[in-house]
Amino acid sequence: MIVGIDLGTTNSLIAVWEDGAPRLIPNSLGETLTPSCVSLDEDGSILVGRAARERLQTHPARTASVFKRYMGSDKLIRLGEREFRPEELSALILRSLKEDAEAVLGHPVTEAIITVPAYFSDAQRKATRAAGQLAGLRVDRLLNEPTAASLAYGINLRDAETRFLVFDLGGGTFDVSVLDLFEGVMEVRASAGDNMLGGEDFVLCLINHFFEQQKIPLGLKSDAHFMQRLIAATERAKRALSDSASATIQISHHDTEYAMTLDEAAFERVCAGLLQRLRDPVERALRDANLRITELDNVILAGGATRMPVVRRLVARMFGRFPACDINPDEVVALGAAVQAGLKMRDAALDEVVMTDVSPYSLGIEVSMQLGDRSYSSGHFDPIVERNTPVPVSRVKRYHPVSDNQKYLELNVYQGEARMARDNIRLGSLKVALPSLPIDDSGIDVRFTYDVNGLLQVEATVVKTRETHVLVIEGNPGMLSEAEIAARFITLSELKIHPRDRIEHRTLLARAERLYQQLRGQGREWFGARIVAFEQALETQDKRVIDPVRAQFEATLNEIEHDSFTVPFND
Ligand code: ADP
Numbered sequence: 027m028i029v030g031i032d033l034g035t036t037n038s039l040i041a042v043w044e045d046g047a048p049r050l051i052p053n054s055l056g057e058t059l060t061p062s063c064v065s066l067d068e069d070g071s072i073l074v075g076r077a078a079r080e081r082l083q084t085h086p087a088r089t090a091s092v093f094k095r096y097m098g099s100d101k102l103i104r105l106g107e108r109e110f111r112p113e114e115l116s117a118l119i120l121r122s123l124k125e126d127a128e129a130v131l132g133h134p135v136t137e138a139i140i141t142v143p144a145y146f147s148d149a150q151r152k153a154t155r156a157a158g159q160l161a162g163l164r165v166d167r168l169l170n171e172p173t174a175a176s177l178a179y180g181i182n183l184r185d186a187e188t189r190f191l192v193f194d195l196g197g198g199t200f201d202v203s204v205l206d207l208f209e210g211v212m213e214v215r216a217s218a219g220d221n222m223l224g225g226e227d228f229v230l231c232l233i234n235h236f237f238e239q240q241k242i243p244l245g246l247k248s249d250a251h252f253m254q255r256l257i258a259a260t261e262r263a264k265r266a267l268s269d270s271a272s273a274t275i276q277i278s279h280h281d282t283e284y285a286m287t288l289d290e291a292a293f294e295r296v297c298a299g300l301l302q303r304l305r306d307p308v309e310r311a312l313r314d315a316n317l318r319i320t321e322l323d324n325v326i327l328a329g330g331a332t333r334m335p336v337v338r339r340l341v342a343r344m345f346g347r348f349p350a351c352d353i354n355p356d357e358v359v360a361l362g363a364a365v366q367a368g369l370k371m372r373d374a375a376l377d378e379v380v381m382t383d384v385s386p387y388s389l390g391i392e393v394s395m396q397l398g399d400r401s402y403s404s405g406h407f408d409p410i411v412e413r414n415t416p417v418p419v420s421r422v423k424r425y426h427p428v429s430d431n432q433k434y435l436e437l438n439v440y441q442g443e444a445r446m447a448r449d450n451i452r453l454g455s456l457k458v459a460l461p462s463l464p465i466d467d468s469g470i471d472v473r474f475t476y477d478v479n480g481l482l483q484v485e486a487t488v489v490k491t492r493e494t495h496v497l498v499i500e501g502n503p504g505m506l507s508e509a510e511i512a513a514r515f516i517t518l519s520e521l522k523i524h525p526r527d528r529i530e531h532r533t534l535l536a537r538a539e540r541l542y543q544q545l546r547g548q549g550r551e552w553f554g555a556r557i558v559a560f561e562q563a564l565e566t567q568d569k570r571v572i573d574p575v576r577a578q579f580e581a582t583l584n585e586i587e588h589d590s591f592t593v594p595f596n597d
C-alpha cells in the first residue's frame with residue numbers, strides 16, 4: 027500500500043486511498059494535522075508534533091520548526107546537544123506519520139507519495155526524497171502541492187470541462203497552478219510561486235510592526251524565549267482576525283506590558299507588501315497559460331493561510347468572484363496525494379483519470395554570446411527546457427566552443443528566469459573534454475531530461491566521438507550522497523522516539539509547562555501543585571486513577587488558556 031503525505035512547513039498529514047476515496051489518517055492524539063515540529067526531550071527521546079510545538083516556547087533551544095525552509099541547504103539545526111540537517115528533522119516527522127498510519131492500518135507502510143511546493147528546486151526535491159529514505163520510506167513520487175490539490179478536486183468533476191486556478195498559501199510557501207480538465211485529462215497549464223512567502227511571514231510582519239509601534243527595545247529580538255512567546259501571541263492574534271473584527275497582541279517583559287490592537291483594515295495596511303507579492307505569481311501563471319482571468323471557471327484555495335479574510339478578499343478582488351473552498355484547505359493537498367497513490371496502484375475507480383504536470387521554472391546552461399566577429403559576452407543564461415513545459419520532457423541543444431582547438435567545455439547548469447546565469451540558481455557543473463578541432467566541427471549535444479518528480483538529468487555527448495558524459499548534480503553542499511543517507515539512516519534509527527501510547531500525556535505536560543510559565547504568584551503555585559498531582563496519577567499507571575485526574579487537569583489547562591482561570595478557594 028502506498029500512502030500520500032503532505033510534508034508541510036507548519037503541519038503535515040498522511041492519507042490513504044481506500045474503497046475508492048481518499049481518507050486522512052489521524053495521529054495518536056486523534057488529530058489529522060501533525061505540527062511539523064521536533065523537540066529533543068530531556069531523557070534524549072524525540073518528540074514530534076503537538077508536544078514539540080508546545081515546547082517551542084518552554085524549550086526553544088531543544089525544539090525546531092519551519093525547517094522545511096532550509097531543505098536543500100546544508101544548514102544545521104541544533105536541538106540541545108545534537109545537530110540535525112533539515113532532511114533529518116523532516117525524516118523524523120515522516121517516521122512519526124508512518125507509525126501513525128501503521129497503527130491505524132495494522133500493517134507496515136513502506137512506500138509513499140510526498141508532496142512538495144511546485145516551486146521547489148532540484149536540491150529541495152532531492153532533500154525531500156532523502157528525508158523519505160531516512161524515514162525508511164520508498165518515495166514513489168514527488169507530487170507538486172497545487173497539482174495534488176487539483177487531483178482532490180478533480181476526481182469529483184471528472185466529466186466536467188473546466189479551467190481553474192489553485193491558490194495555495196501555506197505556512198512558508200506560496201504556489202499557484204492553472205489547470206485544464208477535459209475528457210478526464212487533467213493538465214497543469216502553468217505553475218508559478220514564491221518559495222519564501224507564507225502565513226509565517228504575516229506573523230513576522232506583525233511582529234516588526236509591533237516592535238516599532240510599541241517601541242520595544244530591539245535587543246529583545248535576540249531573546250529566544252521572548253521571541254517564541256511573542257510569535258505564539260502574534261499567531262493567536264492573526265488567527266483571531268480570521269473570526270473576529272479585531273485582535274490584540276499582548277506580551278509582558280519583566281514589568282513592562284506591551285499591547286497592540288488591530289482591526290482588519292490595520293492588518294491589511296501592515297501586510298500590504300505581502301499581499302502585493304501574492305499577485306505576481308498569479309499573473310505570471312496566467313500569462314504562461316495564455317489565459318485571461320475571466321476565462322477561469324473557478325479558483326480553489328489550499329493552505330491554512332487562505333483562511334485569512336484579507337487573503338480571501340484579495341483573491342475575490344483579483345478574480346471578481348469568491349473562491350471555492352468546499353474541501354478543507356488544510357487537508358486538500360494530503361487528500362490529493364492519496365488520490366495519486368490510488369492512481370499509482372491503478373485503482374479501478376480512477377481508471378480514466380490522467381494527470382499531466384509542467385516544469386515550474388526554466389532550466390538551462392551558461393553560455394557566451396557572440397557579439398561581433400571575434401568578441402564574446404559571457405555569463406548569459408540559455409534555457410534548454412523552458413518553464414511550464416509539460417513533463418516528462420527531454421530536450422537536446424547543440425553548443426560549440428568559442429575557439430578552435432578548444433580542449434574543454436565547461437557546462438554550468440542553472441534554473442531560473444534571469445537573463446544572466448549568475449542571477450539564477452546554480453544546480454551543478456560538468457567539464458567535457460573535446461577533441462582538437464576547428465570551432466564549426468567541434469561541439470557537444472546537451473540533453474536535459476526532466477521527469478515527473480521534477481528531477482533533472484543532464485547528459486552531454488561530444489558530437490565527433492559520440493562520447494557521453496552524465497552530470498551528477500550531487501556533491502552539492504546541500505545534498506546528501508546515497509552513502510551518507512545510508513549512514514545517517516542508521517544514526518536516526520537509533521534515536522528513541524517518544525512511545526506512541528504515552529504521547530497524549532506527554533503533550534498535556536508540555537502544554538502545562540508552557541501555561542505554568544505564563545502564570546505568576548498564587549495561580550502559579552496552585553497550578554504547580556496540580557501538575558505534580560497529575561504526574562503522581564500517571565505514575566500509578568492505573569487507568570482508573572489517571573482518567574478522572576486527567577479530565578480535571580485538562581479542564582484547568584483550557585481555563586488558563588482562555589484566561590477564565592481563577593485560583594479555587596479552599597484548595
Ligand atoms: P504548510 O502547508 O506550510 O504546512 P498549512 O497549510 O498547514 O501550511 O498552513 C499553515 C499556515 O496557515 C500557518 O501560517 C498558519 O498560521 C495559517 N493558518 C492556519 N489557520 C489559520 C486561521 N484560522 N487564520 C489565519 N491563518 C491560519
Ligand code: MG
Nearest residue numbers: 034196329359
Ligand atoms: Mg501545505
